[in-house]
Amino acid sequence: MSLKDKLNELHERGLTEIKKSGDLKDVNQVRVSLLGKKGPITEVLRGMRDLDAEERPKVGAFANEIRDDLTAALAKRREELENAVLNSKLANEAIDVTLPGTPVAKGEPHVIQQIIDQIEDLFLGMGYQVLSGPEVEEDKYNFEMMNLPKNHPARDMQDTFYITKEILMRTQTSPMQARTLETHDFSKGPLKMISPGVVYRRDTDDPTHSHQFHQVEGLVIDKHITMADLKGTLQVLAHELFGDKFDVRLRPSYFPFTEPSVEADITCFNCGGKGCKVCKNTGWIEVLGAGMVHPNVLKMAGVDADVYGGFAFGVGPDRFAMLKYGVDDIRNFYLNDVRFLNQFTKKG
């Protein structure tokens, strides 16, 4: 048998043994037995001495080729076996992916806060400042400078928590408007502000009344502000809070601090304007009061009402939240039942 035939036979036998090897130990044994120093290939190579000089390099090259092929086959078999081991190990590690995830500590902003933040962000984007005044106010700023002199019949509309005759819990956030109007320098630009905050009314708490609630009031004063600007601004607000599908309509109303005064309704979110129980079949829901700032308010704050004018509006985040989410009891906002707070977790 020629060396070449021997090598071929070794190659065949080696490949068969590699294929038959069942684990990594087998593979190692095959490697030692085939390619080891005492193995058959080495032996064959040793027999090359007897070849003539012409044959020797050819056989040598062939032998190397076979050794390389067997080495590669061994490596491949090793990898196959390793993979099999790993796969079986991983298969054993399978878990129930439907078990709940480990809880993480996570808090949520209060639903009223979410609405206030949303309103603030909208108006910040339109160049408004956010100003929040004192919650304990003077009668002067809360009422008188809002064109509600003492004995004004409209004061009966708001029952007030007085601390003394002149000091009270603010019933609206508009006193901050009066304070800002007094100090604003119109030569530096228009006044565009919103004042969010807590307000207080002397009410008995029930599902629709709360002695504490929130308001965001807005005020824009410049030389050329129109009622159409008010309407457009309220439309933007309604779209931001409720969605583009919502229309705004204005109705005449009365507030001492605005003239003309309007109330704004939006399309009923429950029926889309068709008429239902929620909107008392009108298709509309009252959401806020607004108007063009009464000249007396400007005059009392020292602003020239012949040159400057503008609009004001007041919205109730509590009412918005009740409407938007169908909350049926305003007290939910102040009792802080965790099961309630955790219902408003949607971000963005």
Add this chain to the structure above:
Amino acid sequence: MKISYNWIKEYLDLNVKPADLAEKIERTSVEVDDVVKPSDGLKKIVVGHVLSIEAHPDSDHLHICQVDVGEDAPLQIVCGAPNIAEGQMVIVALPGSRIANNVKIKKSKMRGVSSAGMICSLQEIGFPEAVVPKEYADGIYVLPADAKPGDDVYDYLGMNDSLIDLDVTPNRGDMLSLYGTLHDLSAIYDLPVKFDQPAVKEAGEPIADQLSIHVDESLAPQYKMRLVKQVKLAPSPMWLQIRLWNAGYRPINNVVDITNYIMLKYGQPLHAFDYDKFAGEDVYVRNAKAGEKLTTLDEGEHDLDVNDIVIADDKAPIALAGVMGGLDTAIADGTTTVAIEAAVFEHDHIRKAAQRHNLHTDASQRFERGVNRTGLQDALDAAAQMMDELAGGTVQTGTVVAADNVPAPAVIDITMSRVNAVLGTDLDQAKVTHILETLGCDVTADGEKLTVTVPVRRNDIHIPADLLEEIARIYGYDELPATLPTGRMTMGELTTSQKLMRATRHSLEGLGLNQAISYALTTEDKAKMFLMQPSEVTKLAWPMSVDHAVLRMNVITGLLDDIAYNSARKVKDVALYEQGRVFYREDGTDRPSEQEHIAGAITGTLLPTAWDAPAQPVDFYQVKGIVAAYLKDMAVNGDVTYVANPDMPEMHPGRTADILVHGHRIGFMGQIHPTIAKKFKIGATYVFELNLQAIIDMPKQENQYDVISRYPAITRDVAMLVDNDVTNDQIVELIEKRGGAFLQSVKLFDVYDGVKVPKGKKSLAYTLTFQDKHETLVDDVVTQAFEKVEKRLQDDLGAEIR
């Protein structure tokens, strides 16, 4: 005010459905509460003629009636009403009918006698108790004799009318009448009003010989009376009763009904006195005198105040002016001579009198808002004439006019450019002029300037802005364009403190706390707890309830209330924070100062218990972790230290720490005292409260890049036994001080004070990390530094290195 659709149609050629009219009013004029057609929801309710009645054999009050309802055979109906009688025309709910509140009437048996339907009272077919004539209040209603059996009853009772309930704003007193409403609708629909003013037929003696009136004109700028003699009191005709009950008034008798009717029609409250009950022929309009008393029509007794306006005769007050008449001079059986008063009283006095005596009447409401100052005589004449026609009275000649100060109409200049500049419209002068004229204004133009004379009855219009409102609403708010303000740009940006407050909220939410908003008004007891600085309490003058009577001086108690609320509902794991103000007041001042605070409270477990996470009850170190992480987020520039404070009465003496920044106390944290927890009925609760304003005001560290060392760090652990009173702070401070230049961090990794250590001792273990930013550290250097630390721990703190 409920206004009748049919009544409006008598004077205005309207071609709209009631619902559309109501919608239009709401969109253009005043709010509409609802529109009700009284017959809606009723079915098969007809006129019945009671042919005969006999007593029910098994009852002492039921009657068996044979009733003709226009069918071939009469129906047998059992009726329990005390006033049922043969020959009456009555309201019959037929079998299968529906009466008020959606009640269905079926054939039935009453004590063994079959009854085919029901004879009804007005209440049973939906009339409010308050409008049912007294004589029918406790029984069935008897229809006029000419009613036709079998006819639906609705038209006989005015129930097919639609009633529009107006919610009139305080400025629109003029809308509290048919007259005012008609004029507004006239402008809205651009239609003329056909208002009938009857001529009054005077026949009797000159009134001046029979009555003289003395008026304080500062109290009653207008005051008039007419006298009608020989009146015969009787029920009003059906049409008048219908008008009244549909407006929410109970028909009483013709004279009283006429005064109410005229008030509804003209808006002018009238009062009818029984002239024969006056003491003398003189009537005075004056302030009440101290000690005077008056019993009003409703039989209420009033101690009069010297600020009340009264009508008085020579002896005593006979009416609380503008509010309610007196019982003694009221129209009653036997009245034959009626003095009708039409007046205007000073509104502020009326408002206060109504409040003082808790008598808010339809008259006082109208006087408070202002009546039509040009309409007194018309109202008075119409009333007198009706008393002639409906009560057979003789109107005495003339009117006593004791005061008649009619204000001049408001004259307002406005320019077209102003109109369009404020409304954002492009209206032309003709359109604006037309709108104002339909409202009853006189308009003269001078170029683009309009001079507008406003009718006196519109006492809410004084300044150009008032006219703008009129123009805008009649033109239609829907027609206004929608734009956004233009003009000079402004920056919209939160202030530093607003940003920090937002960051505070986001930080604490990220740390697992839900935002709470609690009540700022609380009890005095709670207001005074957890005080961070001395303060007087601030109390409400007239609180609504004791629970909300005092301004809070801490935020924590509100959170504890929240936890109690949750706990009572079996929600045991609660983690809340609140950002809000506390109110500190100095002695001698009325107004408290307001300070922003941030507080948190945790109870139960911070993380929900889960299958792979055992419950870990909240403890001091959790709340401390939250506070520390929050303060790190706020990047206050200064050392934050925590110092045990055993002295806060509401806090656990051994588990409370003050929170200091640079040695300045900004708050506290720890476990609330068990007695406080018990008071609030809650479990172990850990809290913190910080002066947020102080944090806002503190200098902050800016974010800064620090090179991350490329060289390996070397760590060394040290475990030691120390006396129990040696604190972690002491140890860390010492290690940091003595650890050398390369000590990067000291981290506590074990605390043990169990049975394996001697009593009075505890075991603490720390990992020290050393690193050089510029080269690889040599082991020897670290060893040297570490040994030095160990030595100082032994020497300075008596530590036993283990």
